[in-house]
Amino acid sequence: MFDPALSLAVDEDEVALASPFLKCLVRLIRAQDSYGAWEGKADRELLAAFIITKEQRRGIPIIGDPDPDVLWRLDMFYTAIGLAIEERCGLMASPIMELSREGFGRVLFTTGRLVALSKTLRDVHRFGFETLRKLAGAGTKLVSDAIAAIETYPEVARA
């Protein structure tokens, strides 16, 4: 039976998986697979941990230290942002993150003397995206913002 809604969702995922940001994130995750345990897994499976539905979000307690798995995902996501920035403009973007135990914080990317990107983190306990498309979109937007800043102040980014 043909379900057009399902087919649309699948297409959306395919498009998202082909985005440079998600390719970068997948490459980064695979680079950590020292024992080849994930070799048989599809990209979509590797990224499944980043997908959290609205219902699942509501179920995650925001009391206590954020889960180590969440911190790992946060780290992967922002490291991938840095890599994707470098891929697009050739300049290294180093991340620095400050996170309180309450799940609030700030992440900065610096390129030379320039703050290429500065983002406030909220609700870290529940870090995740509803769909692969939203994950790809959020990453791509952050990378584009950073590239725009670097293009505005190229000499500072190279200082």
Place this chain on the structure above:
Amino acid sequence: MFDPALSLAVDEDEVALASPFLKCLVRLIRAQDSYGAWEGKADRELLAAFIITKEQRRGIPIIGDPDPDVLWRLDMFYTAIGLAIEERCGLMASPIMELSREGFGRVLFTTGRLVALSKTLRDVHRFGFETLRKLAGAGTKLVSDAIAAIETYPEVARA
């Protein structure tokens, strides 16, 4: 009995205590004294915790988490740097610090879109200075470096 070496040391301390950076640091420490417990204490006494002789340094173990007192001093020192930068140029410099449990890390000060100051932290367990003069000198140098960067890229610092 007149001891010229001692007299020199005292003068040096007086000069250091009069430096804008140490005045800023003292003001910051006094601002935390909600119950007036330190009202009777001289500035020199309040800063005594920052002074660590070479011998004392060697005695501090660098294994395990840095002492909370050391982290407090580190926080005061770098917050004072931020305040002193703001005092000198009128622009707010926000610090962001990343610290590993091994006592290594990085501190950045950003002003607008500019990285006004970036410093690698090492040996945090043993954070301290041999003399008040060295404490004042280290702070003043960091503030001057940040001001120099802001003066080089004024439009980025205001972005």
